[in-house]
Amino acid sequence: MAAPGWALAIIGKVAVENGRTVLPTLVWRRSRTKCWSTGRTTGNQSPVRVAVTAGYDPQDAKRVLLHELAHWLTPIALGGMNTDSAATQGKAHSPQFYDTVRRLYRRFRLPVRSCMTDEAQMYPTPYAHWSNRKRPRP
Numbered sequence: 001m002a003a004p005g006w007a008l009a010i011i012g013k014v015a016v017e018n019g020r021t022v023l024p025t026l027v028w029r030r031s032r033t034k035c036w037s038t039g040r041t042t043g044n045q046s047p048v049r050v051a052v053t054a055g056y057d058p059q060d061a062k063r064v065l066l067h068e069l070a071h072w073l074t075p076i077a078l079g080g081m082n083t084d085s086a087a088t089q090g091k092a093h094s095p096q097f098y099d100t101v102r103r104l105y106r107r108f109r110l111p112v113r114s115c116m117t118d119e120a121q122m123y124p125t126p127y128a129h130w131s132n133r134k135r136p137r138p
């Protein structure tokens, strides 16, 4: 199925604002049974492939797309392996990744704190919990 216009618009904005000239290939599916969305980003070299299976909750689909785009912006040298596999989670969900995904959630107006709580529940790495703590103001 074709990706929705809002998803393509987000990819375009993320690319422009991050100096990317080659867009990832977006594969968009819709779940008939699930509320929550899932995603997967594969490939460290061009073309990167971002696959999203959107559930019923549109905000969660947006959150998952931004999570996958954060993987695109913070690649790891794993030879194109799935960035969300159990074997690579610790490297893929790095402090740099969480800084990027927080920035994208804020930029595209998602509730950062609750999104980061979801991140910490799905990917229980120390970085996810750390990045959701209140940071002191300068």
Ligand SMILES: [Zn+2]
Residues within 6 Å of the ligand: 067, 071, 083, 084, 092, 093
């Ligand atoms: Zn991930």
